[in-house]
Amino acid sequence: MKRSIRFNHFKLFVTFIATIFFFVNITSNCFADSCGGGALNTKHSVSITADDDVNNGLKEFFSITGKYYLSVDGVGSMNSKYSIIVEKPSLNSKVKKAFLLTTSTGGSKYRILNTDIKLNNQVVIWDHEVKGVINNYNYISDVTTIIKNKIDKASAGKIHIDIYERITKKIEGTVLVVIFDEPSIKVEQTIVLMFGTQRMEGDSFSIILNDEIDLLSRDIEANMGLGISFGCQGLPNCAKPAQYSTIQVNGNFVTSSAGGQDDGESTDGSLLTVGGVNDSIDNPDDPFEKPSNSCRIDDELYSLLPFLNEGDKKIYVFTKNPSNNDNIFFAYFELPPASIQECDISDTDSDGVIDQWDKCPSTPINSYVNKNGCLQNENSAISGRVLMKGQPMIKGNAMLIQSGEIFQESSLDINGYFKFEKLAEDKSLNIMIRKPVK
Secondary structure (H helix, E strand, O other), X not given: OEEEEEEOOOOEEEXXXXXXXXXXXXXXXXXXXXXXXXXXXXXXXXXXXXXXXXXXXXXXXXXXXXXXXXXXXXXXXXXXXXXXXXXXXXXXXXXXXXXXXXXXXXXXXXXXXXXXEEEOOEEOOOOEEEEOOOOOEEEEEEOHHHHHHHHHHOOOEEEEEEEEEOOHHHEEEEEEEEEEEOOOOOOOEEEEEEEEXXXXXXXXXXXXXXOOOOOOOOXXXXXXXXXXXXXXXXXXXXXXXXXXXXXXXXXXXXXXXXXXXXXXXXXXXXXXXXXXXXXXXXXXXXXXXXXXXXXXXXXXXXXXXXXOOOOOOEEEEEXXXXXXXXXXXXXXXXXXXXXXXXXXXOOOOOOOOOOOOOOOOOOOOOOOEOOOOOEOOOOOOEEEEEEEOOEEOOOOEEEEEEOOEEEEEEEOOOOOEEEEOOOOOOOOEEEEEEOOOO
């Protein structure tokens, strides 16, 4: 026996094996914490649509200046359970902000669900989704509340945080980014985080500086790290010719061998490399050397100092992927203090989606919008129909569950239809169909 349920609002048709109860999991999308600001308050209707077109380039989503320490680690694994590292600089360090990023496997066209990944045994709710360049999707979530308590109480050093992936073959891995308040640091720095996707044929992103870079300052550092998925290098079973990306900074070649599986395995579902924990800022000796199937020469963490000149006020990064397979979805910078122009978090139409992400910049006030800032095709009501063997199920009811609580109930009518008139804002939801027990 099979049951099917059709949601008119979402234009979906899903089939379920008959049970007394069954759930349909849907996500209420919310874009929050852009550029280090607080949560953006808005009315959000339920949406399951992603950007139709691939976004152009990485975009800044967080920046901060002061006595802060940055920990970045990435892991790609075919195991459903694994651990990712947070490097805590001192006992008194406290988590300021934390983000988890992930990406679906190249070619899979898979859209990662809120139920697919757990961090520290808690389900991760994705804040933003970007369509990737290799028939995949990239995701980011603010996970500060999930890990802050555990890390703040821990001793200094490397802390292992548990990750769970529901479908490992369709998820390349995860990246955990943690910013610590660290008052013992002697020199302040600016931290910038960027997310999105870089076009394979050539794409750029940049940082505009308020002040000229002073290369004569003592203890100056300027570093950049990248997150790249779906590349394989340095092993006989990797594809030939070699898979790689080239990186230029201010017109100078940094590397011709970015990519690979430094933090993963040489199989789809674990192809990931991220510059961070246990990596070196030493740049490749030859920026034009391509990867071979005998060794790895690039760990995606770079010092920018050789490519900066006294008085520079811009850092311009250009990437290109000649092998047409790399997904560059994350970048971060550690720069001299107070050097970056503040991120623009303007929201001209006050819909809760900042202008840099807003694809519909003039939506009416108090309207319901999706994560791209565009109006829904319908209002926030959800309707559906339950069928059994092609016939409507007329005895039973539907329950709308939001954040674990029953928010609304609806009896099925003579045609098997149910409808919920209103949704709680910014809360994940499930719909449960209950069939009476004979």
